Amino acid sequence: MPEARTLGEAPGPRGHWFWGSIQERRHNPLQLFLRAHQEYGDFVRLRMGPTISLLSLTSPELIKHVLLDHADKYGKPAGLVRDAWPLLGNGLFTSSGDFWKRQRRLMQPAFHKERLAALAGSMVEATQQMLARWQARPNPSEPLDVSAEMMHLTLGIVGRALFSTDVSGTADRVGQALTVALAETNHRILSLGLYAPDFIPTARNRAFRQALDSLDSVVFELIARRRAGQTQGDDLLATLMAVQDADTGERMTDAQLRDEAMTIFLAGHETTANALAWMWHLLAQHPEVEARARAEAQAVLGGRAPTAEDLPRLRYLTQVFEETMRLYPPAWIMARQPVKEDVLAGVRLTPTPRTIVAISAYALHRNPKLWPEPERFDPERFSPEQSAQRPRLAYLPFGGGQRLCIGNNFALMEATLITAAVLQRFRLRAVPGHTVEPEPLVTLRPKGGLPMLVEPLQVSA
Known part of the structure; x- marks a missing residue:
């Protein structure tokens, strides 16, 4: 050697x-x-x-x-x-070693496919509420920031899934606090350590601390009310509070529940929202793919709302989302x-x-040895036949190895249900002259948002 x-x-x-x-x-x-x-x-x-x-x-x-x-x-x-x-905190994203293994083992039951299927109804309900709001817009010809819409939608969905509570309302401080906290975390990670320490009361640090305090007060209050029996819910929080370590019998402390809740908030709304925004952008650029995806949704659903039972037959819609995450992970x-x-x-x-x-x-995902014509948008890459021919780790939208994202099935189910519901009622079109650029922060966003023309199908028919 x-x-x-x-x-x-x-x-x-x-x-x-x-x-x-x-x-x-x-x-x-x-x-x-x-x-x-x-x-x-x-x-x-x-x-x-x-x-x-x-x-x-x-x-x-x-x-x-x-x-x-x-x-x-x-x-x-x-x-x-x-x-x-x-x-x-010491959630799944940041923890390591034996503590990480224990937390992963405790959290896994909350993300079993059977458990996730019970959340499908709330995902579709939140999407239908968004679509009703789109339908009622006073000036439907004005562009809508679809990136912001997806953020709002997925925040509402993850709030319901985690706490049986909609935390996305404009009057609720959670949405704004999450935005501030995530923006500052982005800034710190990208600055390579060149930022003012927390003990220096800069404007950024004060805003960050205020946002964290606001998030903590909401999450700890939700946990305390659930422990006191004042609220109920067949949600992720209930599952996380119920699980016990098989060896020690220990349950998660309030601090551990808080850290995992924050991690789920981040992974469950920011990343999925960005992927959905990129998907609408790509579908607007490829009307033939959009037409096929809409035809599948209409053939399977016939105009009704999608359910978890429909997911196996909405295969092309899932492939569209998977190909989106190849190009814009x-x-x-x-x-x-x-x-x-x-x-x-x-x-x-x-x-x-x-x-x-x-x-x-x-x-x-752009390695031409793994992905021929890598810049071409082609959901057929994720047909069962083509997927079987690729190396296992050629595609990593959710990471890989033992730290594969625990919420990958949650995200795929959520995205497919949202896509099916939207395609039956609306067409999303690019705004003429608007250039869409990726912004690689901690997650890959459309820079400056994603204004699009949102057209009700009955209007454009």
Whole structure:
């Protein structure tokens, strides 16, 4: 076996003599990763300043090495955990080790498919309320920010699923507090640690603290009322409060329930909303796909509201959403940090926070060796026949390995039901002259929102 190379011998662009590729990472990261892999292959080293090396992977074999075969040698980067901690606490996203394994085991029953099916009714009900509001608009010819509409909708759905409570209303402080807290968490993660510490009372820090206090008061009050028997609900909170550790008999504390609730809020509304917004954008660009998707919804449903029992027959709609997440994965990049010595692609890695292994789903999903004509929008890629021919880790919209997103089935069910309901009643059209650009923050959003023309079908027929 050849001797392992040093980190400095890994292939990649030189970039600036001092800063490396850090400026492009901040201003145009999607193109940075795409170009680097086009020029240097599936294993690329990007220098982030004089001391930090970012190793980017677009090979399913290398990704399997990190996420599955040697997962014990890689952990969440310390900086990412630090920046997300004020909002998410010790939830599934930030925790690790035995505590993470215990929490994952305790939470798994809440996300079984049979349990999720019971939530379908509230998903459809929230969608029908949104569609009624669209129908009643006084000036239907004005563009509607579909990105904001999807955020509002999925926040309402996750609030009902988690607490049996709609937390999306404009009078409710949860929606605004979540927006402020998430924006600040985005800022901290992307600033690479260059932000004012919490003890300095800057305007940003004060707003962040106020938002966190508001969220905590609402969530802890909901938990306290449920524990006191003042509220009831066949929801995720009830499941999480009921589960016990099989070994110790312990249940989750209020603090643990709070942290997992915040994690579910983030994963259950921000990421799905962004993916849905991108889907409406893509359908407007591809009327033939939209027509086929609408025909399936009408053939299966005949104008009635969708249910969980319809999902197996709404296969093409699911494929549309899956192909959307290939082109615009909401969690567009994930990162790991070596915590034990390892050799990756012939390069020796030592435990250090200065080395980060990155897996950009955005770049992976555009690897032409895995996805022919990668920029083409083609839901047929996710037919059972084509899916069976791809490597297991060629597609990572929900991550992979043992930390695969626990809510993946929730998101797929929710998106398919929403899509079926909307397609039966409305056409969404692009606003002429409006350019849609991706904004790669912690999640991949349409920059500046997504104004669209929302046309009732009976009007355009």
